[in-house]
Amino acid sequence: MNKLTTFLSSRSGKRLLNMAYSWGACLVILGATFKIIHFPYDDVFLIIGMTTEIIIFFISGFDEPAREFKWTRVFPQLDSRHTAEPAHQPAVQIEESMKRLNESIEKVSKEYVSQLEMLKAQTEALRKQAEQMQHAQQAYREVNDKIEAIDRQYTRIMEVMNIQKK
Template identity: 35%
Template sequence: MKIMHAPYDNVFLMIGLCTEVFIFFISAFDEPSREYKWDRVYPVLNDKNAVTDPKLGNSNVGKTTAKSAACRRAIDQLNKNVDTLNELYINKLNDLYEAQIKQLKNGASADSMQESTRKLADEIAALNEKYKKMLDAMN
């Protein structure tokens, strides 16, 4: 009505805005609805006298079971394997790099440099394949 310049457009606009203010004022006192029923999973949430201090509660969270201990050992072994693979990767790259430096100092031909570079690329591809297998095993 305001755009069309209808009669009494200001009055209707003010009535609409006052209605909107009244609705927002009333809805401010509404209690929000609970979307999740966490109290079904954690009944302690509904208990007003519940002990929430983890040092005082009698929960079994800190105790490890045989399954979690086996999982921890597997993760430790996996970390050890990844560290070993990293060391192998770095040592191989350093050895090939030093070999290329020696060839350059000795005035090696372009063919030998190309062969050395090809070997380096093959080693990197093989190590990347090992990394891929490790990552697939982790997933």
């Protein structure tokens, strides 16, 4: 019996038992279907399927039951004797987490507002600088026009002076 128990506890034993369950159940269902429809060999399929199931149930009696683990050692919240404290503790933790989250959101919001104000101030400074550049460009054009006018006048004076020397 020890060899049978060891085999049934192994992976291949469990696989064989699972296959036998499935095949036996298929044969029982097939036999019952044949019986209802009155097909030939209905009794044979039903008897083979039921016999297979009887043998499988007999053999599975020697299978070692699954181990029960004490999950309350790992997760004390699962222990029914300590329900009041652990049930309250997650609520407190959630409440504290929500407070921290709200504080973080407020900090981010304040930083966002300050960054927007700084961006607005920089944009305004750039706009003023652009206006000043336009005024400087206009003044440059005016100075350039005056220099060209003076240059033309100077050229005429030089031409007149050259004509008089000859």
